[in-house]
Amino acid sequence: MPPSEALVRKLDEMLPRGSSxxxxxxxxxxxxxxxIVGGAMLFCxxxxxxxxxxxxxxxxxxxxxxxxxxxRRSPPCIHLLGCPPDQPQHLMGVDGNVRDFFSRMVYxxxxxxxxxFSTVSFAIVVGGLLIGAVSGYVGGxxxxxxxxxxxxxxxxxxxxxxxxxxxxLGPGLINALLAIGIVSIPIYAxxxxxxxxxxxxxxxxxxxxxxxxxxxxxxxxRILPNALTPLIVQGTLGIAxxxxxxAALSFLGLGAQPPxxxxxxxxSEERNQVFTAPHLVFFPGLAIMLTVLSFxxxxxxxxxxxxxxxxxx
Amino acid sequence: xxxxxxFGVLFITFAxxxxxxxxxxxxxxxxxxxxxxxxxxxxxxxxxxxxxxQFAIYLQEIARGDFGVSFRTKQAVTEMIxxxxxxxxxLTIAAMIxxxxxxxxxxxxxxxxxxxxxxxxxxIGANIGVSMPVFWLGLMLAYVFALVLxxxxxxxxxxxxxxxxxxxxxxxxxxxxEPGHALYGLVSFLSNLVILNALITGNWTALGDAVKHxxxxxxxxxxxxxxxxxxxxxxxxxxxxxxxxxxxARAKGLREIWVIFRHAMANAMLxxxxxxxxxxxxxxxxxxxxxxxxGLSGVGRIMYDSITARDYGVVQGFVVVIALIYVLANLxxxxxxxxxxxxxxxx
Numbered sequence: 001m002p003p004s005e006a007l008v009r010k011l012d013e014m015l016p017r018g019s020s021x022x023x024x025x026x027x028x029x030x031x032x033x034x035x036i037v038g039g040a041m042l043f044c045x046x047x048x049x050x051x052x053x054x055x056x057x058x059x060x061x062x063x064x065x066x067x068x069x070x071x072r073r074s075p076p077c078i079h080l081l082g083c084p085p086d087q088p089q090h091l092m093g094v095d096g097n098v099r100d101f102f103s104r105m106v107y108x109x110x111x112x113x114x115x116x117f118s119t120v121s122f123a124i125v126v127g128g129l130l131i132g133a134v135s136g137y138v139g140g141x142x143x144x145x146x147x148x149x150x151x152x153x154x155x156x157x158x159x160x161x162x163x164x165x166x167x168x169l170g171p172g173l174i175n176a177l178l179a180i181g182i183v184s185i186p187i188y189a190x191x192x193x194x195x196x197x198x199x200x201x202x203x204x205x206x207x208x209x210x211x212x213x214x215x216x217x218x219x220x221x222r223i224l225p226n227a228l229t230p231l232i233v234q235g236t237l238g239i240a241x242x243x244x245x246x247a248a249l250s251f252l253g254l255g256a257q258p259p260x261x262x263x264x265x266x267x268s269e270e271r272n273q274v275f276t277a278p279h280l281v282f283f284p285g286l287a288i289m290l291t292v293l294s295f296x297x298x299x300x301x302x303x304x305x306x307x308x309x310x311x312x313x
Numbered sequence: 314x315x316x317x318x319x320f321g322v323l324f325i326t327f328a329x330x331x332x333x334x335x336x337x338x339x340x341x342x343x344x345x346x347x348x349x350x351x352x353x354x355x356x357x358x359x360x361x362x363x364x365x366x367q368f369a370i371y372l373q374e375i376a377r378g379d380f381g382v383s384f385r386t387k388q389a390v391t392e393m394i395x396x397x398x399x400x401x402x403x404l405t406i407a408a409m410i411x412x413x414x415x416x417x418x419x420x421x422x423x424x425x426x427x428x429x430x431x432x433x434x435x436x437i438g439a440n441i442g443v444s445m446p447v448f449w450l451g452l453m454l455a456y457v458f459a460l461v462l463x464x465x466x467x468x469x470x471x472x473x474x475x476x477x478x479x480x481x482x483x484x485x486x487x488x489x490x491e492p493g494h495a496l497y498g499l500v501s502f503l504s505n506l507v508i509l510n511a512l513i514t515g516n517w518t519a520l521g522d523a524v525k526h527x528x529x530x531x532x533x534x535x536x537x538x539x540x541x542x543x544x545x546x547x548x549x550x551x552x553x554x555x556x557x558x559x560x561x562a563r564a565k566g567l568r569e570i571w572v573i574f575r576h577a578m579a580n581a582m583l584x585x586x587x588x589x590x591x592x593x594x595x596x597x598x599x600x601x602x603x604x605x606x607x608g609l610s611g612v613g614r615i616m617y618d619s620i621t622a623r624d625y626g627v628v629q630g631f632v633v634v635i636a637l638i639y640v641l642a643n644l645x646x647x648x649x650x651x652x653x654x655x656x657x658x659x660x
Contacts, residue, residue: 034440148317148318148321149321151317151318151321152318152321152322152325153325154594155318155319155321155322155636155639155640156322156325156632156635156636156639157594157595157597157598157635157639158594158595158598159598159599159601159602160597160598160601160613160616160632160635163601163616163617164326164329164628164632168329168332240444244444244446247446248446248447248448248602251446251448251602252601252602252605252617264446264448267446267448267449268448271448271452271606274452274455274456275456275459275460278456281449281452281453281456282453284449285446285448285449285450285452286449288449289441289444289445289446289449290444292444292446293440293441293444296440296443296444297440300440
């Protein structure tokens with residue numbers, strides 16, 4: 001038996017017996033190699049973020065001039081790989097302000113995950129739970145008005161709209177996150193609305209209505225929990241886009257401000273040095289790419305696992 | 314459907330430009346402008362009128378094709394659009410061609426050899442492509458093709474639109490048009506499409522140079538849509554290949570290539586075309602980043618500059634034009650359904 005199959009079988013055995021929706025979903029995910037790869041990458045990232053102070057070799061914002069004998073933008077020096085022992089070790093080199101680049105990268109993982117989760121939570125709550133759910137449940141003119149508003153937001157190329165919103169609010173990480181959150185509201189609103197529309201017609205909702213359960217209770221206690229699945233899939237994929245967009249805004253100077261160790265900003269600070277110190281551009285971009293990739297893989301796996309047409313296959 | 318959306322876009326742009334904090338007068342005339350000067354400035358620009366009146370005037374002007382004048386450079390916005398838009402259009406079209414051709418091709422081979430190593434490799438590549446930060450890919454491409462491959466035939470320029478010393482003719486002069494001629498604006502617009510211009514005037518040096526400059530930005534911008542198109546083509550083609558009529562086509566002895574291109578792709582293209590149309594929005598967004606990296610002064614660049622300088626008129630003008638392009642492109646995609654699938658009738 002190849003090792004990967006053995007791993008899948010082992011993971012499968014670890015899951016509880018029975019067949020509730022989520023156990024089924026987990027079992028499905030375990031059988032999807034891309035989802036496992038994505039999950040493993042994400043796990044490494046979360047560990048890095050949580051234990052950043054232990055993993056980082058230096059203070060991410062400490063300037064090393066006069067502390068160590070290093071030059072600005074010096075390339076990586078790893079003792080194990082033959083860097084002379086009299087030089088201080090810097091796993092990813094030193095940046096333009098003579099700060100340890102590896103430590104900044106490690107702390108950047110923290111920020112990146114926070115960015116992803118906070119923007120998507122905002123968009124899910126406002127777009128999905130408020131606009132989408134109300135629009136789908138109430139219907140009529142309210143539905144029409146809210147959905148036309150969403151159409152208008154979608155008619156803008158999203159990054160341009162995000163740039164415009166940040167200009168109104170003023171540059172800064174929080175405002176950039178808010179802008180990305182606002183721009184992604186329509187996606188969640190639409191996803192939620194369509195699930196609510198489908199569930200609203202089901203017998204158990206009609207039964208609730210017949211026995212006089214108040215509408216808000218029906219919506220929040222009965223319909224929403226059943227409509228969350230597509231929202232979770234969309235959210236996982238949305239984290240990927242949110243991280244990319246936040247990095248793009250920081251790259252344009254509208255997001256995180258120096259000396260924050262944010263990957264997009266780090267890339268932008270050193271982008272003119274791409275020909276002389278390519279490592280300072282290479283690592284942050286690679287980190288963004290891998291983070292986004294892990295969420296994309298996991299999101300795709302989740303979608304396949306949750307798709308009722310594909311279940312039990 | 315498209316009309317209310319355009320109206321909403323106009324309103325949001327107008328509103329956003331008005332709520333930008335800061336004083337437009339001092340942003341344009343400088344911090345030292347006196348109150349009296351500022352008052353006159355605000356009166357001249359109609360900024361003291363009630364907001365609804367300003368909006369009504371604004372709509373009237375747009376209907377006449379007048380986007381106003383840039384506060385900063387005193388240049389007419391329409392003129393700036395004629396100058397900048399061609400560059401972005403060229404970049405977007407080049408990226409779109411790259412994304413569609415390569416994406417459809419990769420999707421086809423992945424579907425044809427589904428669940429083999431080819432398929433896995435293409436899908437891994439597509440997943441990485443979707444996760445690619447445009448600005449990083451651009452910088453890395455510039456590093457590899459402009460520095461690592463220097464002095465090889467594969468060298469490509471890292472920035473700009475044409476090498477210094479190479480220029481294209483002005484088509485308005487080429488055809489002897491005077492300013493004020495009915496076609497003057499249109500011809501200046503076409504004249505700024507460097508590749509088209511070089512083709513018309515037969516300027517092969519400039520053509521080669523312009524194409525060379527366009528390759529890296531187009532790849533950087535087109536990679537994400539290319540990956541999405543590849544994934545969509547694969548899944549759509551896989552679905553079609555399992556249908557009975559494909560088995561019939563094979564059974565009657567048709568050449569495999571004919572089965573794929575003539576029979577399967579005809580039905581598999583519909584979702585792919587939708588994705589191509591939808592990716593236009595992300596292309597226009599990505600253009601801001603790509604233009605920043607490759608030193609191109611197209612729409613994305615000027616939008617960014619004008620927003621930071623609070624140049625209301627320019628921002629509004631360009632956003633309206635971009636949103637119109639976007640809405641029209643989606644309309645074109647809807648219409649193309651009828652051509653691609655005769656079962657769909659547009660009534």
